[in-house]
Amino acid sequence: MKPAWIALLAAPCVALAQADAQVLQARGRDALRAMDCARCHGKHYDGWSGPSLLAAVRDGSRERFDRYVLDGSERGMPGYRSQPLVVRELDAIWAYLRAQAELR
Secondary structure, eight states: OOOOOHHHHHHHHHHHHHHHHHHHHHHHHHHHHHHHHHHHOTSSSSSSSSOHHHHHHHOHHHHHHHHHHHHHTTTOOOTTTHHHHHTOOOOOOHHHHHHHHOOO
C-alpha cells in the first residue's frame, strides 16, 4: 500500500493532466465546428451523408484517420492538408472525437 503523501503529491499532476485533456478536446471541437464537418457527418458526428466520425476513430486506426482528413477520400471527402487549422489541430480533433466516441 502506498503512503498517503504519495497520493497527495500525485493529485495535482492528475488534475493538470485532466485539464490538459479537456483543453485539447475543446480545441478539437472548435476546429470541427470551424470546418463545418457536421454538414456531412451529422450534428453529433455520428453520420449523415458522410460516415460516422465516431465510428471512424473507435474502429479505425489513427493513421487511417489522418490520411482521410488530410488527403480526402475517393468517396467525395476533400482533403484538408492545405488548411492550417486542420493540420495544426489534428491531434485535438482526434482527441475530441475519441472522447465523444467513448461517451456513446
